Amino acid sequence: MKLNKDQIRQFADEGWIFLPECFSEDEVAVLKAEAENIYNEDRPEVWRETSGAPRTAFAAHTYNEAFSILGRHPRLIEPLEQVFNEKVYMHQYKINAKAKFTGDVWQWHQDYGTWARDDGMPEPRAMNIAVFLDEVFPFNGPLMLIPQSHKHGVLDAGHDTSTTSYPLWTLSEDAVENLVDQGGLIAQTGKPGGVLMFHGNLVHGSAGNITPFPRKIVYLTLNAVSNYIRKPTREEWIAHQDFTPIESCADNALQAYAQAYLQKSA
Ligand SMILES: O=C(O)CCC(=O)C(=O)O
Incomplete structure (x- = not known):
């Protein structure tokens, strides 16, 4: 999947773009079911809120087939190859839960600020591309973005x-x-299957979720291969040190996996 001229321009000017309806109902259904299975596992990659509810599951592409396919999906990989003009590798992979009633805040931050300070990433040539697994409403802790804030460098x-x-x-x-x-503020809502991509220096955060509606979002952090991290300080499953360029899977790979999966569980 390639971005068109208007999308490229919006990304350059505003620092984000939202692409609705990128993944089908079946594709999302499988990812949602598998996310719940992962949250129920007792493993170090699953971090919890103080309430015990899941907060995030790291590195699911390394131990779960559905998330592995998503981590190689051309609808996510190709737009970033296009923006960076080179191959990308997986720097980080998270399934953020924002659990119903107890999902906690993500304070205001820039992603690249953490990647530079904690991982020794040389340039902001990495970014998050996020897949909505649940509907994101104005009230269940949507991601809030400050448009144009990516133009200020690392703050x-x-x-x-x-x-x-x-x-x-x-x-x-x-x-x-x-x-x-200067830039205003937006809260990105949208249906499951929508995709949000935003610049590594765009300032963003999210409020807690006190509603009965969970808000699961998968974040692939893709880094340009030449921009591999130089001084890792975090666990390998938080900031990966395998810099192998990602080869995209077929565009129908997740749909085929989902159909087989849903038939088996019917
Ligand atoms: O999922 C969220 O609400 C925020 C996640 C986030 O900001 C991040 O992963 O950097």
């Missing part, structure tokens, strides 16, 4: 290791207020 940040179970380099309230004055 000052403090290392917050206490607010949630996930340490993050977070921005000050003053910095966020200034950026919102």
Whole structure:
């Protein structure tokens, strides 16, 4: 899947684009079922909120077939190869739960700020491409983005290791207020199967989820191969050190897997 001129322009100007209806109902159904299975496992890659609810599952592409196919899917890989003009590898892979009633906040941050400081990534030539598994409403903790904030480079940040179970380099309230004055603020809602891609320096965060509606989103962090990380400090399954370029699977691979899976479980 290639981005068109308008999408490329919006990405350059605003720092994000949303692509609705990228994955079918069957494809999403399988990923949702498998995400729940993973959250029920007791494994180090599954991090939990203080309530015990799942917060995120790392590296599912390395131990789950459906998420492995998603991690090689051309609808996600090709747009990033197009933007970076080279092959990409998987820097990080997360299935964020934002569980019903207890899903916790993600403080205001830039992804590249963490990749640079914690992983020694040389340039912001990596980014998150996110697949919505549940409907994202205005009220179940949508991702909030500050348009155009990617144009400010890496901003000052403090290392917050206490607010949630996930340490993050977070921005000050003053910095966020200034950026919102300039670029505004959007909350990206959308149906399951939609895809959001956003620049590594775009400032974003999300509020807690006190509704009965879970909000699962899968994030593939794809890095340009030449921009491989130089000084890793985190576990291999958080910031991968296998820099092998991803070869995309067939466009129908996940659909075929989903049909077989759904027939078996019917
Ligand atoms: O899932 C969310 O609400 C936020 C995730 C996020 O900001 C991140 O992974 O960097």
